[in-house]
Amino acid sequence: MPLALLALAIGGFGIGTTEFVISGLLPELSTDLHVSIPTAGLLVSGYAFGVVVGAPLLTALGSRVSRKTMLLALMGLFTVGNLLCAIAPGYGVLMVARLVTAFAHGAYFGIGSVVAADLVRPEKRAGAIAFMFTGLTVANVLGVPGGTALGQAFGWRSTFWVVSVLGVLALAGIAALVPAQPRPSTDAGFRHELSVFRRGQVWLALAMTALGWAPVFTVITYIAPIATRITGFSSGAVPLLMVLFGVGMVAGNTLGGRLADRALMPSLYAILGSVIAVSIVLAVVIHGKAGVVVVMLLLGVAGSATIPPLQTRVLDKAVGAPTMASAANIAAFNLGNTVGPFLGGLAIDAGLGYAAPTWIAALLGTAGLAVAVASGTLDRRIRTSPDAVTPHAVPVGDAHVR
Numbered sequence: 001m002p003l004a005l006l007a008l009a010i011g012g013f014g015i016g017t018t019e020f021v022i023s024g025l026l027p028e029l030s031t032d033l034h035v036s037i038p039t040a041g042l043l044v045s046g047y048a049f050g051v052v053v054g055a056p057l058l059t060a061l062g063s064r065v066s067r068k069t070m071l072l073a074l075m076g077l078f079t080v081g082n083l084l085c086a087i088a089p090g091y092g093v094l095m096v097a098r099l100v101t102a103f104a105h106g107a108y109f110g111i112g113s114v115v116a117a118d119l120v121r122p123e124k125r126a127g128a129i130a131f132m133f134t135g136l137t138v139a140n141v142l143g144v145p146g147g148t149a150l151g152q153a154f155g156w157r158s159t160f161w162v163v164s165v166l167g168v169l170a171l172a173g174i175a176a177l178v179p180a181q182p183r184p185s186t187d188a189g190f191r192h193e194l195s196v197f198r199r200g201q202v203w204l205a206l207a208m209t210a211l212g213w214a215p216v217f218t219v220i221t222y223i224a225p226i227a228t229r230i231t232g233f234s235s236g237a238v239p240l241l242m243v244l245f246g247v248g249m250v251a252g253n254t255l256g257g258r259l260a261d262r263a264l265m266p267s268l269y270a271i272l273g274s275v276i277a278v279s280i281v282l283a284v285v286i287h288g289k290a291g292v293v294v295v296m297l298l299l300g301v302a303g304s305a306t307i308p309p310l311q312t313r314v315l316d317k318a319v320g321a322p323t324m325a326s327a328a329n330i331a332a333f334n335l336g337n338t339v340g341p342f343l344g345g346l347a348i349d350a351g352l353g354y355a356a357p358t359w360i361a362a363l364l365g366t367a368g369l370a371v372a373v374a375s376g377t378l379d380r381r382i383r384t385s386p387d388a389v390t391p392h393a394v395p396v397g398d399a400h401v402r
Helices: 003-024 026-033 037-061 067-087 091-118 122-132 134-154 156-177 188-198 200-220 223-231 235-262 264-285 289-305 307-317 322-349 356-384
Strands: 394-396 399-401
Touching: 003 026, 003 037, 003 067, 003 091, 003 122, 003 134, 003 156, 003 223, 003 235, 026 037, 026 156, 026 223, 037 091, 037 322, 067 091, 067 156, 091 122, 091 307, 091 322, 122 134, 122 235, 122 307, 134 156, 134 235, 188 200, 188 322, 200 223, 200 264, 200 289, 200 307, 200 322, 200 356, 223 235, 223 289, 235 264, 235 289, 235 307, 264 289, 264 307, 264 356, 289 307, 307 322, 322 356
Parallel strands: none
Antiparallel strands: 394 399
């Protein structure tokens, strides 16, 4: 793998840490900011909403800037956002700071996915994307548990100070290792990128991403109160549970990339089915410590395994115009991050208890699998249509795909 992928992964590590660490610090944030846990959980949904808005917006604004320049600018914005989080005097300012930070997230992974795919041979695209997302998954093994433990020991603000330092390190890595990218010469390229949204299969790919990933955040957002108030773990055990989730994500990310390179849609069906199954199992074993420990690992595996095939699917359906569609797919991931925790919070506020998000996760996953099946069925109908033609290589950025 090219060293440039390592630089992209470094940025992903910082972003993954700041995105997920809030879940482990909900009780501390709730107490310090004098808000309820569901209200504190909206800091997760708010971040995700910022990604949904920021991904297409910043990708559009940067359409005439080279991809490397955009990656550097986005990581700079990410660093500033985390500094604002660290000094926020109250809940409202913290929410605004989270939104600022989130604006960089979607465009970074969207543009980074295209750069990663361009750096390798066509048959290795999913693996390259998976490697870039390794930074995000490793963040769940090291960054999130470490940030949770740090925040519990020294206050949640200390976590954001450390994440700001990670942003600076990521800036240096991108500057040193990512190769120069060509600068778009006209607006025609951007208009061509937008035209991809006329394709129905692109919208189906975005829908399966939002619904297929939503179960993971629906559960993980409320894992601290689930673990301490239902299962009976101490607050000190929450970082260890996050480590297990992160270990699972690292394994699942690699597995998902390999499976997607072999058989994309069959892999998606199986992986999305496993996300549903894990959510249901968690609901059943939620009162047992051993069961929750095992399920946290499996949730990481199943959840992370969805990322490479879902990102590859949208690139496949956006051949010739990948950048905006890739950024939109990152927005779709975070639309799932918004909807899942929001619905989970509504269920908790309605008195259904902290176990309710597990059942909501199963329902959202089922909807995602249904969309995937519909999309795959449409593919088969197109291939067997008398008007179907044999596909030729189509450029994706600087690479070619089949």
